[in-house]
Amino acid sequence: MDQGAVGGAQRGGSGIPGGRRKQRVSMADVAKLAGVSSQTVSRVSNGHASVIGSTREQVLAAMRELGYRPNSAARALRYGQFNTIGVILFSLASTGNSRTVEAIATHAAAEGYAITLIPVDIPTQDNVLGAFTRMGELAVDAVIVIIEIHLLDAGTVTLPPGVHVVVVDSDAGDRYSVVDTDQADGARRAVRHLLDLGHHTVWHVTGPQSSYAGQRRAQAWRAALEDAGRPVPAALHGDWSSESGHAAGLVLAGEPECTAVFAANDQMALGLLRAFHERGRAVPAEVSVVGFDDIPDAGFFIPPLTTVHQDFAEVGRRCVRRVLRQIREGQVAEPGTDLVPVRLVVRESTAPPPTR
Amino acid sequence: MDQGAVGGAQRGGSGIPGGRRKQRVSMADVAKLAGVSSQTVSRVSNGHASVIGSTREQVLAAMRELGYRPNSAARALRYGQFNTIGVILFSLASTGNSRTVEAIATHAAAEGYAITLIPVDIPTQDNVLGAFTRMGELAVDAVIVIIEIHLLDAGTVTLPPGVHVVVVDSDAGDRYSVVDTDQADGARRAVRHLLDLGHHTVWHVTGPQSSYAGQRRAQAWRAALEDAGRPVPAALHGDWSSESGHAAGLVLAGEPECTAVFAANDQMALGLLRAFHERGRAVPAEVSVVGFDDIPDAGFFIPPLTTVHQDFAEVGRRCVRRVLRQIREGQVAEPGTDLVPVRLVVRESTAPPPTR
DNA sequence: CTCTGTCATGTTAACGTAAACTTCTGTGCG
DNA sequence: CGCACAGAAGTTTACGTTAACATGACAGAG
Structure with missing residues (x-):
């Protein structure tokens, strides 16, 4: 690096107080304030044991003072993972979809995964394809598709390589990992x-x-x-x-x-x-x-x-389980259909036919 | 696990055909195959004009062959943005919530933003706080909260600094940017x-x-x-x-x-x-x-x-509009309540009272 | 008193991308 | 014929984090 004289856009001058140039607080900032190296901050942030109590306290105090939040983009870049599952769906309007999504979100959260929704307004092939393309650019480790998979099959859609897929509501159990109500x-x-x-x-x-x-x-x-x-x-x-x-x-x-x-x-x-x-x-x-x-x-x-x-909750649960197994075992595909059982609830809208 | 014999997870050798060690394809890989620098790949990827036709074709061909997808973590790291809006909510079970979320997702998608769902099972303070903490670690540029904000206020919750917030269903218009049905x-x-x-x-x-x-x-x-x-x-x-x-x-x-x-x-x-x-x-x-x-x-x-x-659709639309304005204008807060009008739909369940 | 080992911490490098800058090539004009 | 200039492509560097390695201090054993 040559000279910093010009670079207002660069990183901002050092000690200029009040001149909040920098958007976010990084480990380096915390480290400087706490008088340690950024690696130590990292260790504290991730709860590693090998940091002595007093140092840990200093770092935590500095974090609090600066309002430090880890940058998940950097983390994701480092780890090659986003801890996020994408859900492509047509509409949340139907009870089934929204409850399934809710269950997916809940169970995914329990496993430390977040859910990213990709809605497809009108389920034409183009739109679904577009959703997948967007998904490909998205920070997502796997995808759950709650939409008619034949819209994908018919086209020249290739699922982004390396992205794990589980499908709901489909008969494509031979090609994809499918979870569905029976x-x-x-x-x-x-x-x-x-x-x-x-x-x-x-x-x-x-x-x-x-x-x-x-x-x-x-x-x-x-x-x-x-x-x-x-x-x-x-x-x-x-x-x-x-x-x-x-x-x-x-x-x-x-x-x-x-x-x-x-x-x-x-x-x-x-x-x-x-x-x-x-x-x-x-x-x-x-x-x-x-x-x-x-x-x-x-x-x-x-x-x-x-x-x-x-x-529906069980459907969501199994989706998450399948998708996580794929992610963790590193397998790309694992075809097969997983049927969730149903039961009949008898209330008062049914009776023997009228005798005549 | 210190030996490489096992570790397919590392990065893998270079030219071994068929041995798909590497998880993802990077610009460098595309560049090598196309015989150009990775910067040129970047230019093609982002549609910059200053790449000559023949070179562009080569790069595109290489991208297709390798199944290249840009790494959004790296992008986000570079740009300091995720193009993602987080939505914290209690449940999708109620019609209102799921339709609002759907509208949010749709309008956000139209603006190039994805939606990340953070469900809170039981809306205790601890859980909401946890959701916010998680959110803070999440790849999110802004947050829409569809949950009783007083659960946040009562506690010692500080919203992560630098994260833009819009709230639905709340009277906290003095402190937050609120969108709600009238x-x-x-x-x-x-x-x-x-x-x-x-x-x-x-x-x-x-x-x-x-x-x-x-x-x-x-x-x-x-x-x-x-x-x-x-x-x-x-x-x-x-x-x-x-x-x-x-x-x-x-x-x-x-x-x-x-x-x-x-x-x-x-x-x-x-x-x-x-x-x-x-x-x-x-x-x-x-x-x-x-x-x-x-x-x-x-x-x-x-x-x-x-x-x-x-x-509900309008509520979602306004949430997205507000939140994007915050992101784009770089303002952290913009308190005020935005009321969406309602209308009465008269059907057959109402009539004058019985005369007696 | 030195040597070895352990533990706390610091330093280096790399993840994939893209802005800023540099280099190279060829063209047109004086 | 040489020079300025434009356009295409390459190089460098930084984004924030963390694994791997390096350093330094101190304790206990010989």
């Missing part, structure tokens, strides 16, 4: 429950076609009916919203032989209940309704909703 | 609506005491009644959950003179509807109910809920 089992239980009550068959309001969860619930609904040798009515298509459930309910209310409906989520079930109420079709006396998710409100619908309980 | 106005509108319909007074089911939003809705409810010269019934205390609303509803169903209830959120209103239904009190013929939030499901309750619409 959608098929849930749908099966819902249908069985209704058949066991004596219903001849069960109608279905699906989720959006873009959702694997929705697709699988529909497949399992169909399969359960076929296995029981029952006729399979045409499915009505919803989009998870109570509004779409309501629309479907208005249609179903006009079908006299419809005595049992399985909605692919609780919100659509709410719409169904509303529609049946409007049309004077009593639930459960005339029509039974089963939902999926078991949102906290489901027990307070009119009538309280029989539904399939999903353990 | 809770008072919303509550006032709800009460006015019911009084205008002819109700003598309005009962209230509150949110949890720890919530400023809840407190302010309750205050404004009381004030609106007093301004109108009406008696103020004792408030019933809820905790945002439909279950607590249900419990309150069972109590209110037993009060014959109760003809109008304002619930501090929609979920508790759902519980109220359920309780009134159980007890055979017709809504709105005998009792009117107003909620707060206007969750998407509210229009499909039985009956569809009259409620105060909150613009």
Whole structure:
């Protein structure tokens, strides 16, 4: 280094008081104030044992006085790790997503990892790809994808090398590490429950076609009916919203032989209940309704909703566990599907069909 | 573990093909392959103009071949910025929080910022303090706090110096930069609506005491009644959950003179509807109910809920705007409260009181 | 009294990137 | 023909931290 005369932008003059040029306090500053080397500050900062008590106290005092905070960028650079997991998702609006994300965040925090959210407004391929590109530039050790993975597959998306991935809500267990609720089992239980009550068959309001969860619930609904040798009515298509459930309910209310409906989520079930109420079709006396998710409100619908309980917290927990195992063992991929079990919660929206 | 035979973690030999020792590709690697200096790679990476076409192509080809991704830790270290905003929050479970967070994430992404979530399981002081400590160590340029700020004030918490803060749901506008829904106005509108319909007074089911939003809705409810010269019934205390609303509803169903209830959120209103239904009190013929939030499901309750619409997206947008202004202008604090307006959505759960 | 070992602390170097500066090449003009 | 100048690319250095090594002091053993 030549001369400092010019460099106002450089690091700022030394002793000029009040001239707060420097943004952040570094170890060097603490070290100077405490009269030790910056390495000693580092040792104190990281709780190494080999610092004598009096020195430690001095350093801590200096830290406090200057308001020292370690610079995580420098740390990350040094260690090659960020202690952060990225989460790519479409929307937090659905109960399932937000609860899963919350569980992921909680469990990750317990392991010393933070969560970085990358929302994708509209799940087109371009946007998802963009999210991954951004993710690649982001300070992230691994990624959890809560979005339809086929949007990635279809394109020429290559996941950033060296980034570990776990996927939620997907059938891509052959290529990725997938964690998911046991959608098929849930749908099966819902249908069985209704058949066991004596219903001849069960109608279905699906989720959006873009959702694997929705697709699988529909497949399992169909399969359960076929296995029981029952006729399979045409499915009505919803989009998870109570509004779409309501629309479907208005249609179903006009079908006299419809005595049992399985909605692919609780919100659509709410719409169904509303529609049946409007049309004077009593639930459960005339029509039974089963939902999926078991949102906290489901027990307070009119009538309280029989539904399939999903353990979102467990999904989040397993995502974190998988992703951390990948990070720690240094493996890039570890395909396979991890299914989280469900259970049916029977409330008051289901009953035997009306006798005639 | 002092011997290299084991340590694949080190840096790995140079030309050994296939032996992917090195975790990440650096500019130096790209530079070597492209036969240029790493500075040239940097220039290409950042789109500087002063690189001739052929060289640029070579570098890009090398980047592609090696799967180069810039190391954001090094970048952040260099620039002193992370392009990341931290969000401290209690829970994503409530509609309001998750939608606010989503809006924050979306708008931040549009500005090139990512969101890091720091969940606080139980909002004790210690935990919040811990979250802030963690945040201080985190790669974050600013923080948005969606949690009761008094949990911070009461303790000896000093916000990390140099970190910009915006707070949601708080009355701490004198000390912090606060963005919030106009809770008072919303509550006032709800009460006015019911009084205008002819109700003598309005009962209230509150949110949890720890919530400023809840407190302010309750205050404004009381004030609106007093301004109108009406008696103020004792408030019933809820905790945002439909279950607590249900419990309150069972109590209110037993009060014959109760003809109008304002619930501090929609979920508790759902519980109220359920309780009134159980007890055979017709809504709105005998009792009117107003909620707060206007969750998407509210229009499909039985009956569809009259409620105060909150613009969560706008709250998120303003948070991001404020926080970015702070970052860009380099100001640490900028106290003041920014209120987002609300509107009353009248549906079918309100009507004039029964004539007697 | 010297030698060895231990413990507290200091010094050096490296992580990957990019600003600032330096060097090199070729072009146009007097 | 030489010189100034512009443009392209290379070199140096610093960002803040910490592992690895170096230093120095002091204690106990021979």
